[in-house]
Amino acid sequence: MKWNIVTNQQHLNRIERVCDYIATHLDEALTLDVLSEVAICSKYHFHRLFKAYMGVSAVQYVQMARLKRASFRLAFEAKYSVTDIAYEAGFESPEAFSRAFSRIFDQTPSQFRTQPAWQHWHAQYAAQPPMQGENMLDVxxxxxxxxxxxxxxxxxxxxxxxxxxxxxxxxxxxxxxxxxxxxxxxxxxxxxxxxxxxxxxxxxxxxxxxxxxxxxxxxxxxxxxxxxxxxxxxxxxxxxxxxxxxxxxxxxxxxxxxxxxxxxxxxxxxxxxxxxxxxxxxxxxxxxxxx
Structure with a gap:
């Protein structure tokens, strides 16, 4: 019998590939079907595998990635209204965006725009995607x-x-x-x-x-x-x-x-x-x- 052995490193590679895909496709539909295809992994197992390695579900990870971009928009880009930022982040309404933002960062988007509590914000992003060994640097x-x-x-x-x-x-x-x-x-x-x-x-x-x-x-x-x-x-x-x-x-x-x-x-x-x-x-x- 021939066993198909998947190593821990291969799992790490899959998860990092998904994280990279999310980072470069924030404006697209990032469903579990799409992400499991990126991971080359059964959708029936992908969500458990992702959470096992990242500590949060893929859905939560996507939302946090979009909220991170929204945070930078609020703090540094006054030309974007809170409503514009809410829709860009994938929320159905500014109210839904405000509830989610406040729940995670303990500030409303308007409060964050005026006086961002960066130390608390950093704490929400303390966990980093998995390391998978070093690529060769071009020095x-x-x-x-x-x-x-x-x-x-x-x-x-x-x-x-x-x-x-x-x-x-x-x-x-x-x-x-x-x-x-x-x-x-x-x-x-x-x-x-x-x-x-x-x-x-x-x-x-x-x-x-x-x-x-x-x-x-x-x-x-x-x-x-x-x-x-x-x-x-x-x-x-x-x-x-x-x-x-x-x-x-x-x-x-x-x-x-x-x-x-x-x-x-x-x-x-x-x-x-x-x-x-x-x-x-x-x-x-x-x-x-x-x-």
Missing amino acids: TVVDFAQREVALIEHKGHPNLVLETASKFIQWRKSTGLSPVDKSETFGVPYSDPNDTPADEFRFDICGTHQGEVPENVFGVKAGVIPAGRCAMAIHKGSHDRIGETVYQLYRSWLPQSGEELRDYPCFFHYLNFVHQVDECDLVTEVYLPLK
Whole structure:
């Protein structure tokens, strides 16, 4: 008798394939029939398999993915009304959207738009899709040119970085300096958020800007990202998982490269943002400074 043995890794591959499909098809009908076909799995077993690996049902996962996009729309895209966002998220009415949003995030959409409670929001997305081993990174050693920047320092819990980012966005809009469509945007974490006490974590949000930065109520000031050799890899997708690319640079690429690290933290160059593209289409350059 020939047994068809499906390994745990194959199950993980199936679930990750489904998660990737959901992320890139949020505006389509994501029924169990459709998702089970993507998983190449019987629909009679798919829903149990998905929940066993993800901790939530496929239906709940889809709703959370759509609500995540809706959250970014509320916080960063004033041009979208709450009604528009509700229908885009697949709800039959703004009232149904508001009930679901409030149940999960403890804020109405309007409250979240005005003053988002990012720390509680992050807690709802703490569980990450399964890891299935490392793909090979495409790493390039580049000569990074110095950037003069305007920056705002975030000091405190990593889950509150988006609050600081909102202040930087307000500064950009109110002054017209370092406009997002004509400037580069960088993030500089000075330590690993997983190994740093929350009150000691620092993350600089930077936008290229030459010259002085006028005194302002937001705390934005002038700074520099220094020139030097760097290993650069592309991270695609959610910023919440950018640590996976960073760790892979340190764990896999660096030991085999023969390179030594320079005394400056790794940093990120954001090529697009969640108010421009869906989260799955985010592209970020990750730089590891070298001697």
